[in-house]
Amino acid sequence: MSSHTRRRVLQGAALAAAGSVVGAYGPGRYGAVAQAAEGAADGAGGGRASSLPFLEGAFAPVTEELTAFDLKVTGRVPRDLDGRYLRTGPNALGLEDPRAHHWMLGDGMVHGVRLRGGRAEWYRNRWVRSSQVAKKLGETYPGPVPPDDFACNTHVIPYRGRILALQEGGPLPYELDGELGTLRPYDFRATLKGAFTAHTKYDAAADELHAVAYYPTWDHVRHIMIDRTGRMARTHKIPVADAPMMHDFALTEKYVVIVDVPITFDAAAAEAGAVVPYIWNERHPMRVGILPRSGGGRTRWFEVDPVYYSHTLNAYDLGDTVVVEYTSMPAPFYAAGRGHGGPSATGAPTLDRWTIDLRSGRVAGARLDDLPQEFPRVNESLVSRRHRYAYTASAAEMWRAYEIADGVPPDDKFTNCLVKHDMLRDRRQVHRFPAGAAASEPVFVPRRGARDEDDGYVLAYVNDPDRGASDLVILSAQDFTGRPLARVQLPGRVPLGFHGSWVADA
Numbered sequence: 001m002s003s004h005t006r007r008r009v010l011q012g013a014a015l016a017a018a019g020s021v022v023g024a025y026g027p028g029r030y031g032a033v034a035q036a037a038e039g040a041a042d043g044a045g046g047g048r049a050s051s052l053p054f055l056e057g058a059f060a061p062v063t064e065e066l067t068a069f070d071l072k073v074t075g076r077v078p079r080d081l082d083g084r085y086l087r088t089g090p091n092a093l094g095l096e097d098p099r100a101h102h103w104m105l106g107d108g109m110v111h112g113v114r115l116r117g118g119r120a121e122w123y124r125n126r127w128v129r130s131s132q133v134a135k136k137l138g139e140t141y142p143g144p145v146p147p148d149d150f151a152c153n154t155h156v157i158p159y160r161g162r163i164l165a166l167q168e169g170g171p172l173p174y175e176l177d178g179e180l181g182t183l184r185p186y187d188f189r190a191t192l193k194g195a196f197t198a199h200t201k202y203d204a205a206a207d208e209l210h211a212v213a214y215y216p217t218w219d220h221v222r223h224i225m226i227d228r229t230g231r232m233a234r235t236h237k238i239p240v241a242d243a244p245m246m247h248d249f250a251l252t253e254k255y256v257v258i259v260d261v262p263i264t265f266d267a268a269a270a271e272a273g274a275v276v277p278y279i280w281n282e283r284h285p286m287r288v289g290i291l292p293r294s295g296g297g298r299t300r301w302f303e304v305d306p307v308y309y310s311h312t313l314n315a316y317d318l319g320d321t322v323v324v325e326y327t328s329m330p331a332p333f334y335a336a337g338r339g340h341g342g343p344s345a346t347g348a349p350t351l352d353r354w355t356i357d358l359r360s361g362r363v364a365g366a367r368l369d370d371l372p373q374e375f376p377r378v379n380e381s382l383v384s385r386r387h388r389y390a391y392t393a394s395a396a397e398m399w400r401a402y403e404i405a406d407g408v409p410p411d412d413k414f415t416n417c418l419v420k421h422d423m424l425r426d427r428r429q430v431h432r433f434p435a436g437a438a439a440s441e442p443v444f445v446p447r448r449g450a451r452d453e454d455d456g457y458v459l460a461y462v463n464d465p466d467r468g469a470s471d472l473v474i475l476s477a478q479d480f481t482g483r484p485l486a487r488v489q490l491p492g493r494v495p496l497g498f499h500g501s502w503v504a505d506a
Contacts, residue, residue, distance in 0.1 A: 057438075074486065078457060089108070093127060112124050129151070143184065151174070154166055168197045195218075225295070238299050247311075254317050278335040300358075327376055351390075373392040
């Protein structure tokens, strides 16, 4: 496989798994995206091109890096919120073909707000400085360029006093400083060789960071465990056919849950230059694998009805069963799209559950909530253990922008809201936002000295269409539908994007 084809494979893998493409866009600076979108407005023959939903509204990439201090606050920021709320996402820095642009494309940009002493001290947004981003910005990249280099755009997490921007399918994480500057690629003290993941699972009780990594040319996926020393202590190879894309996985106290989806690498498409060389493969069975967390023994596989497994909410052991809660989209899911430039689903995402009976070998599926919703989160201290409460987001602009094969869902399903789920009582609470106020992923932060699972705050970036900017909204998790405790006004927009974390001060 040529180096050019290999680059396309890696880039396409990132997009197909909710990542992005670094194309050779040439020298552009901050205005490149806006200029490209404007230039694409004129179609062939002088007519207007069709709408570009992923370059408009809440999706539109921002064109500059901002720094602002002493942000205006409506309400009061809780004084025990001492740290940074960070969220990342793709933010295209130059485009070859705006008509083919999708919201999942773009070099990673991290947005952050520093909270301390009841004040919102600052807001910053910064592109992750990969070698390509540095070149586009006219900067010098320090040090040697790592293999499969990319401006990680899918998640940003705290880990042992560090801030890591994450990507899957090949690139190393990038370490950031407390003001969102890029420091260096990070390889867990020189122990990580090969691909990593964007969706790590940190078990706070065991002080272990887990990952399931894939790579387009591997005949396996890898379970990786980083121990309390910050080094990769163990890696276990799980053989799989067809080089499937595995965007997320699940973890319990006893097991690693591997989700083998029927989205597989297409070598012919890669050689032909396809941006996303992944296809929905009807011949590849959908399976869930249960691997002992210790790494010993073989993976036990269970066939399930095909879906696109999007994101894990959480998983836990319950007697002789393993319970996995997650968001999914109906099959088939088109990783390469259907001619409109990005992933496409045959329906909106929903919240679902698998109950895997290890004695009988059966898997029971259940729909927990059919409201379109994504980006599920729990109290992070309960990852791999049974939880009661969960939080998700719904952004009407996101669902409208997707091409839905069977027609558009009813308007009453298109809403902007954050959702709190009570799994014990099978109830939900909805905090609604106005039209145009698209909400991003919610993150739960425990109150200092909290004793209850939901004693704390829910933080999310929410678009303010009246200001043409975004707010950091802070809700009381125990008064979820009540008035926000605080709305921090940011100086610019935070486009709809991916995942984030609360980074508490030590």
